[in-house]
Amino acid sequence: MLIREATGRDWAAIWPFFRDIVAAGETFTFPAELAQEQARDEAEGWWLLPEPGRTVVAVDEAGVVLGTAKMNRNHMGNGSHIASASYMVAPRCSGRGVGRALCAHTVDWARADGYRAMQFNAVVETNVHAVRLYQSLGFEVIGTLPEGFNHPTDGYVGLHIMHKRL
Numbered sequence: 001m002l003i004r005e006a007t008g009r010d011w012a013a014i015w016p017f018f019r020d021i022v023a024a025g026e027t028f029t030f031p032a033e034l035a036q037e038q039a040r041d042e043a044e045g046w047w048l049l050p051e052p053g054r055t056v057v058a059v060d061e062a063g064v065v066l067g068t069a070k071m072n073r074n075h076m077g078n079g080s081h082i083a084s085a086s087y088m089v090a091p092r093c094s095g096r097g098v099g100r101a102l103c104a105h106t107v108d109w110a111r112a113d114g115y116r117a118m119q120f121n122a123v124v125e126t127n128v129h130a131v132r133l134y135q136s137l138g139f140e141v142i143g144t145l146p147e148g149f150n151h152p153t154d155g156y157v158g159l160h161i162m163h164k165r166l
Contacts, residue, residue: 013065083110
């Protein structure tokens with residue numbers, strides 16, 4: 001697997017799994033009805049981020065997009081030394097190490113760019129695979145917003161704030 005910068009040409013491969021993941025409403029705080037034009041728009045900042053943010057794709061040897069990550073400052077101004085990232089893996093590629101590779105890539109990016117830590121603001125507590133993955137890479141749950149997420153089947157569940165010192 002190769003992780004490289006995403007381009008506008010990658011959007012056609014990203015959109016189908018992006019749409020399905022967001023519409024499922026189980027892991028992201030994005031609006032379930034987010035339109036493709038909005039999601040892609042760099043000015044809106046939903047996924048394809050302008051500088052200084054970055055968006056990457058993980059591709060196989062044939063160039064097929066397996067997953068994607070976006071990375072950015074978590075806050076501006078005096079909080080701009082903390083990075084954040086989000087990840088989406090095509091469901092057909094689940095369990096193949098794509099998420100782990102993307103997460104490790106974003107941590108390396110943040111460290112190389114001089115960030116002091118990474119923070120995830122809204123990890124749905126029922127997304128146990130993601131929580132376990134992040135913990136295995138050194139992230140800690142530093143707090144949970146009780147009932148911060150309305151899961152479509154589990155009802156109101158917590159949103160973890162996860163942190164890793166770099």
